[in-house]
Amino acid sequence: MKNYPTSKIRNVALMGHTGSGKTTLAETMIFESGSSHKRGSIENKSTLSDYHEIEKEKEKSVYGSILHLDWRGTKINLLDTPGTPDYWGQVSDSLHVADSAMIVLSSEYGVEVGTEAFWKAAEKRNLPTMLIANKLDSELSDFQKTVDMAKERFGRGVAVVQFPYSEGDDFHAIVDVLKMTMYEFPEAGGRPDKLPIPESLKAQAELLHNELVETIAENDESLLDLYFENGELDEYQMRDGLKLGMLNRDIFPMFCTVAEKNMGSGRIMGFIGNVTPDPTERELPTKSGKSHKVNPEGEPALFVFRSTSESHVGDLTYFKVMDGSVQHGMDLENKRTGDSLRLGALFSAQGEKRTEVSQLDAGDIGVTVKLKNTTSGDTLTGKENDLEFDPIEYPEPTIRVAIKLLNEGDEDKLSNALHQIEKEDPSLRVEHSQELQQTILHGLGEEHLNVILHELQNRFQLKVEFITPRIPYRETITxxxxxxxxxxxxxxxxxxxxxxxxxxxxxxxxxxxxxxxxxxxxxxxxxxxxxxxxxxxxxxxxxxxxxxxxxxxxxxxxxxxxxxxxxxxxxxxxxxxxxxxxxxxxxxxxxxxxxxxxxxxxxxxxxSPQLLEPLYEIEVTLPSDYMGDVLSDLSSRRGQILGMDSEGSIQKIKAIVPLQELDKYTTRLKSMTQGSATYRRRFHDYGPVPNDIQKRVIEETLSSEA
Missing domain, CATH: 3.30.230.10 (Ribosomal Protein S5; domain 2)
Structure with a gap:
């Protein structure tokens, strides 16, 4: 595999609400680029990214995957991420090493709750972001509604670069208002013909073209002067303006695809190669508080963003080269532990497949094996180099369970298994509670914890079950x-x-x-x-x-x-x-x-002693259709509503709810909202419990002591 200079590398986080088609789009891009001779499908369980057995079983992404393709001499690393909130820990590490984000929207539903979460995550990392309207061949497709929802939620910086000639069964062409060209696709998809824009769509195309030019010019004074002087910008000036606007998060270009039929992916890859930033063009936060730019000429430095393990290989460490170049056998220091490490063989990842490479340059993403005591968030560099990057922030847990071992004597085996799983999935938090005399797992949802249970039972051969954890009550006096x-x-x-x-x-x-x-x-x-x-x-x-x-x-x-x-x-x-x-x-x-x-x-x-219970502040994000049901359910859970906010069709409810009432809440919330709502929580305070609960807890204590 050839080596790519930093200027020819693009790292793109691929995100989208479950069902938006982002994994299919990744598969199509890789196939269209010629980097794979066969286009896999979710139905056939043959995609490059969703290769774990549990992903094939569920027919959706559970783990993040690293993919790559070559588009006309540019290496595009795709960081395919899960769309289900239960697995969003895999989104956090991908965004930490991405240089831009691509959010896939289903044109059937527009901006969904998951889209909102992905947008905020990209915004937090200050990532240049582009939007993809997918599934335009669906009979439910509504491109204009999708655009309107995106502009309503993400602001006027959303800029239409393409719009469909038609939607539904008749979809066959895309009008590009940057290039002022129409791309007409063969029935089976693939490489399109470039045609003049039909007279019937010229007025719409010119209107959107002018809007795009004005949006670009507004964000660059030199281009604004040229626009006023000439009344137009050429394609290359627009490219430069788009890049600057994306870097400043002032412009969010929107493209069209039907990923399943391989329509529109080539244009997206061309845009990524020509416009989205290379790794040197963004400033990255460090632990010292100073910003840092990837430096191809600097002393070698790596940032570790993911750790996994395979039975026949051992520990795998995924990293991004932040400075310089790295080769097999190079000695580096782990800045967290102070340990000296020697790099083993280096690989470029294509899902579960890995190709050995002799060198990786600044900005590129790779994987190596058997790096001891190295985990997500570690910076590896020379001993004299004090560079250390900010750690990865993972989502706060929303659900907890206690583990019950069914076989005595497996305590050490369980402890080792949990340590390994927590290393591979830092969004899982393992608590060994002396107070409650339980081992408690804190996860992002019931699906997340079910994957952990599957790992414990099948990968580590442990007989365990999950039970309801005890509540850490407190006592006080009045x-x-x-x-x-x-x-x-x-x-x-x-x-x-x-x-x-x-x-x-x-x-x-x-x-x-x-x-x-x-x-x-x-x-x-x-x-x-x-x-x-x-x-x-x-x-x-x-x-x-x-x-x-x-x-x-x-x-x-x-x-x-x-x-x-x-x-x-x-x-x-x-x-x-x-x-x-x-x-x-x-x-x-x-x-x-x-x-x-x-x-x-x-x-x-x-x-007059009083029992206290932990209270959590929660924020529920949901479509407006389900507000009544969710509010009613929160009231039944002794919830105190703090307020409600509206952002277009997306609603937010803030409330204080006792921890006892939040067990299995993620499952109930999904059931009430057909899987369209998400929630997050954080500890608020302790508050008095009702008399009946206080009486029950005291009776349970007395009976256990008897």
Whole structure:
């Protein structure tokens, strides 16, 4: 395989809502370019990208794939990404190494909820973005509606470069208003004939051409001057203006395709090669805060964006060359670990197929094998080079499950399997909760977690099942109470004696000082499980020696970690130790720890204890047709609606919902909206639970202790 200089490399993230046809478009582009002699199909399970068994079974992308093609001397690396929200972790790493984005829209439905998410992801990475209206041969196709929706959602920078001669069964030609040419396709698709624009469409073509010229000129002063001077821009001036507009995210050109029939892909590849930026033309953020541009002449540097493993090969590391050139056997340093690494064989990836290469230049994407302790987000470069790129940001989880091992003795095997899966899929978060005594997986949706279950059962041969995880409740109090406990024990030899009097009350930000007690010192403790403990020493007259005060605090903390009411951790409490007594011989730290623990427990239970539950702020994005059903469902889940926003036909609902009510919510949301809605969540705070839930949790605790 030949080596490509940086100026002849394009890295394009290919994104689209499930069913938009992006994988089919990738397959068509590779075939049309001559980089593959056969065009695979999803139905025949023969695509280059969706090659995993689970992808063939589901007939959709589950994992991101790296593909490449040669279009007239330019290497186009396509980063094909999943369209289902459950697998969007694979979108994050692809966008991190892409230099432009191509979002495929189904002209049947226009801008869908998934499209919205892809747009925001590209926007966050400041990626030049082009839009593809696909499936124009569908009887439901509505190109103008798709354009209108895109402009409504993404702004007036959406610029029509092509429009269909006709739609539905009669689709056979595309009018290009940049080149002012009509492309007419053979019935079976493939290379089109270039024809003059028919008289019946000339007025529409000229109108759109002028709109495109004006959009380009508005974003470049030199081109604006030329436009005013000549009343027109030539094709090459328009190309330059489009490139600048795309780099600044001021212009988002829209093209037409019927990917399934191989109509329109050649023009898109030509545009990518001629207009979209090469890797040197974008500024990239680094950990130091300075921006960085890919430098073909610089010291070799790689950014690792994906790790996988294959049974017959071992660990595979996918990377982008950020500076210089890399060859087999080169020594580099992992900036995260400080380890020195030697690069093994280098490959160019075409889905599951890999072709060995001798060298990869700056901007190119490749894969190598058996790099120890290297994972997604790592920067590899020379020892003296302090360059380190920003890590990849993955989506926040939306669902959680607990793992139940069915075979005793497989704990280590499970731990190793989860470590490997988490390394390959950083959007999965594994939590070993000592508090809940469970291993909890946090994922992006039920489909995502089902893939993890499939991996555990089939790849790692583990007998496991997923169960509902426990809720990490908290305990607190709602009023002040006094407590006293005398610990006295005599069993031959030295005895134990300690007496503690304390006051317990709810703590809150800005709580006034106690003027009824002689507060000698205060400790504010930020609890690792959230909230505070404020511990006040109010002892006067030396009735308790200072050396026993840490033991008293230790007893209080021990009981807070397994709360007096339900065994859940306690928070937001102020304890004032104001009296007590000790014995010159029998008092010791153990005695005072016990006395404090029991006094705290007594006071807590007399202070109107309250169980708290974790609350999450959620944002649901959905088509307007389903607003009523989703709002009604949120109310049934004890949700507090914070607000609603509208962006065209896309609606957003913000609400506060208890974690307990969010189990399986992604599944319910898909069911209510026919898979068209998405949601994200983040921890908000703890809040009081209803009395019936508090009673149930306490009863369950008592029954488990019995």
């Amino acid at each position: 009023r002040k109470a006094e407590a006293h406990y005398k610990h006295k024990k005599q069993s031959g030899g030295a005895g134990q004696f300690a007496e503690v009097n304390l006051s317990i009350e709810p703590w809150y930000e800005g709580i006034p000082d106690r003027d009824d007690l002689n507060v000698r010192n205060v400790q504010e403790i930020d609890l690792e499980w959230g909230g505070k403990l404020v511990y006040q020493n109010c002892i006067v007259g030396g009735v308790i020696d200072n050396r026993f005060l840490p033991a008293i605090l230790k007893g209080i903390m021990e009981k807070m970690e397994s709360g007096p009411m339900s065994g859940c951790r306690a928070r937001d409490i102020r304890v004032s130790v104001y009296d007590g007594s000790m014995h010159s011989v029998d008092s010791n730290e153990a005695a005072f720890k016990t006395a404090a623990l029991m006094a705290f427990k007594e006071g807590f239970l007399n202070a």
